[in-house]
Amino acid sequence: MNIFQIISEIEKVDPEVYDRLDSRRSIFKHMTGLGQKLSAAALPLAVGAIFNKAYAQTPVGATVNDVLNFALSLEYLESYFYQRGQATAALQAGFSATNKAALDLIRTDEANHVTFLRSVLGTAAIADPGAATFDFTGAKGATPTAANAPFLDVFTNPLTYLAVAQSLEDTGVRAYKGGAPLLMSNKTVLTAALNIHSVEARHASRLRTMRRGGPLNNTASQSPQSGTLNASPKSWISGTDNGGASPAQTAGIYGAGNNTGAPTGVTFDAESNTTQGGAALTGLPNTTGFPAAAFSEAFDEALDVTTVKAIARTFVVNGSTFLA
Amino acid sequence: MADNLQPLHVPIKRRSFFMYAGATAGATALVLAGCSKDSDTTPSSTISLGTGDASVLNYAYALEQLEAAFYAQVAKAPAADFSATELLYFQEVAKHEAIHRDFLKAAINRDAPGKLLQDLTPNFTTVDFTKRKSVLDAAQAFEDLGVSAYNGAGKLIKNAAYLVIAGQIVSVEARHASIIRDFVSPGTFSDTADANGLDLSRTPVEVLTIAQQYITEKLDGSTVGQ
Incomplete structure (x- = not known):
């Protein structure tokens, strides 16, 4: 019986195990003495006593695991979306080589996020929902028609595909930001979540760049914003982006959330917000003459779990409890 | 790392x-x-960023001072070989970074009176502001560094509201980084992600080791967040 193997196993389920042991000096000291006094046979019992002490004082990362499973749910949503889209040859024919490569890269990142979060959660991870849980046409599992499916041509029209992709990524960015305070008890997990968060933002930016330049453009970054923000967004969110790619379905992605239960000082404002930390940005020195949009663009906004779930369920079939 | x-x-x-x-x-x-912590042997000529949440804010303020100064200089005297879209990018992002800098300054003055980091003197002698490529490379370096800095600083923050603010800024920096990378080389927007799909995060000491070449004053970030 190897104690470190045991701890390693526990770590798979509870990433905080080292913190728990390390943060309690008395247990830690207790343990260092044990190594010499106890025989190998007695060790498991002693270790059990130590872990009982370590875990007795706090729930076993319930909140952290809940947040991670929420993140995993969103990653499944994204991952199944790109998995299908990138495997649809007719759709891919509508993208330039660089754009297709970019979408392949995003698909890979999202699949890696799923694998990574599953490995962190271990046995606490939710079950794989499977592709049938999602309906990216927005018809929620019914036979899609022009009447019931706002994204009817999502896997045949590159423009619609990019519109949905941007919507998913912008939602993800807001979701991770809103979840961050709930992970503060576990610094390792918090850092990992932040490292995913910025990758989602990079994706969102690239998808917006592609939407400006058009699916067949090989140097999309050279296309300036022109026309409506709905169809030709900046690489960052400007105001509420006019409600996003398809306002009837996507306005909520750029709108305000629900502040109930938010940590002190945290608010879930609309993306057009220009007040940060209780202070109006527009009154700052050295910003005279800046357009109003610049103040909203400089800060993304967080969103609460409940609101994110409601948005994400746009793409979950009726009758499923996924993300409910 | x-x-x-x-x-x-x-x-x-x-x-x-x-x-x-x-x-x-x-x-x-x-x-x-x-x-046990090493006794502080830092020479007195260096500026310590201090401890606690105020130090994390000052750390961010130092980086935003650097970014804002860089973008302001580019916007003021842009390289002649910028494309129209690249020029527009620098003009817009210069505003974002100025807002970040001034917001942090105001927040520190309000929440931690007397602890505001001094104005820093940027040193951009390694950047050729007349050459598109040199400016783009520097911008990419600053944006990627900024993202990794905020990512690494998150765990050092004790106040949830500050953590969210940091998150609100870092995703905008990541959006910048994404397109600046595409200016440099299309399709490289998230090449910083590793095999787990995770972006880079750096400690304050790691970040300042890189950033120091652009700052005249010597900064000590070894106690940030403690």
């Missing part, structure tokens, strides 16, 4: 510390002694 390569685990130092400690009681004393 041990944190980045082994994101599943508690940082190596802590793990090995724990294992050593369990090995023998005798060794424990040594390891514990090795873990």
Whole structure:
């Protein structure tokens, strides 16, 4: 019986195990003495006593695991979306080589996020929902028609595909930001979540760049914003982006959330917000003459779990409890 | 970047510390002694960013001062070989970074009176502002560095509201980084992500080691967040 193997196993389920042991000096000291006094046979019992002490004082990362499973749910949503889209040859024919490569890269990142979060959660991870849980046409599992499916041509029209992709990524960015305070008890997990968060933002930016330049453009970054923000967004969110790619379905992605239960000082404002930390940005020195949009663009906004779930369920079939 | 390569685990130092400690009681004393904080031997000419949440805000303020100064200089005298879209990018992002800088300054003055980091003197002598490529490369370096800095600083923050603010800024920096990378080389927007799909995060000391070449004053970030 190897104690470190045991701890390693526990770590798979509870990433905080080292913190728990390390943060309690008395247990830690207790343990260092044990190594010499106890025989190998007695060790498991002693270790059990130590872990009982370590875990007795706090729930076993319930909140952290809940947040991670929420993140995993969103990653499944994204991952199944790109998995299908990138495997649809007719759709891919509508993208330039660089754009297709970019979408392949995003698909890979999202699949890696799923694998990574599953490995962190271990046995606490939710079950794989499977592709049938999602309906990216927005018809929620019914036979899609022009009447019931706002994204009817999502896997045949590159423009619609990019519109949905941007919507998913912008939602993800807001979701991770809103979840961050709930992970503060576990610094390792918090850092990992932040490292995913910025990758989602990079994706969102690239998808917006592609939407400006058009699916067949090989140097999309050279296309300036022109026309409506709905169809030709900046690489960052400007105001509420006019409600996003398809306002009837996507306005909520750029709108305000629900502040109930938010940590002190945290608010879930609309993306057009220009007040940060209780202070109006527009009154700052050295910003005279800046357009109003610049103040909203400089800060993304967080969103609460409940609101994110409601948005994400746009793409979950009726009758499923996924993300409910 | 041990944190980045082994994101599943508690940082190596802590793990090995724990294992050593369990090995023998005798060794424990040594390891514990090795873990105590080194006495501060930093020369007095350096500026310490301090401790606590104020230090994290000042750390961010230092980086935003740097970015804002860089973008302001580009916007003021842009390279002649910029494309129209690249020029527009620098003009817009110059505003974002100026807002970040002035917001942090105001927040520190309000929440931690008397602790505001001084104005820094940027040193951009390694950047050729007349050449598109030189400016783009520098912008990419600043944006990627900024993203990794905020990512690494998150765990050092104690106040949830500050953590969210940092998150609100870092995703905008990541959006900048994404398109600046595409200016430099289309399709490289998230090449900083590792095999787990995780972006880079750096400690304040790691970030300042890189950033120091652009700052005249010597900064000490070794106590940030403590």
